[in-house]
Amino acid sequence: MSQEVLVLNSDYEPLNVCNLRRAIVLVYLGKADVLHEREMAQESGTMRSAEGEQFSSPSVVKLRSHVRRPLPELRLSRRSIFARDNYTCQYCGATGKDLTIDHVIPKRMGGPMSWDNLVACCRRCNTKKGDKLAEKVGMKLVRTPRRPRYTPYISLNKYVAGTKHAVWRDYLPIFTDVGGVTETAN
Secondary structure, three states, X not given: OOOEEEEEOOOOOEEEEEEXXXXXXXXXXXXXXXXXXXXXXXXXXXXXXXXXXEXXXXXXXXXOOOOOOOOOOOOOOHHHHHHHOOOEOOOOOOEOOOEEEEEOOOHHHOOOOOOOOEEEEEHHHHHHHOOOOHHHHOOOOOOOOOOOOOOOOOOHXXXXXXXXXXXXXXXXXXXXXXXXXXOOOO
């Protein structure tokens, strides 16, 4: 997250996450205003211009003119499933990056490739479950999988990562249907 900048539309709606260089160009060209600067404690908190001026690097910028975008479609992908499940095995609760995707109803039994049938699963649980139903091998889901109701303009995994960034939380809509919780707080 250290080199990423949250870009807000003119109405403060989250629009994108871009790299630091792109954000500085937007500010320099007068297309965006800096709302929050990166904290000095972070290693890339200050920068120098060619003239030697010292300035803080942005963390959140807001565009000066409104950008109209159609509502994006939330795509079913490995990354989206992992983000929805907060990188947590939905059988044992283990967290980490060494996860696989499991079909709740196995493909051989007609289980579809859908939000309601795919979950993040650690390798140990996936091997234990195999191509059987979880109940048959004494396993139980931590929570029932379902399609997230909120479709952010930024990708689902960036949204989940952004909610861990204290300053960005002020601008990201509160939607707890992703990342391990099932209720909406909006």
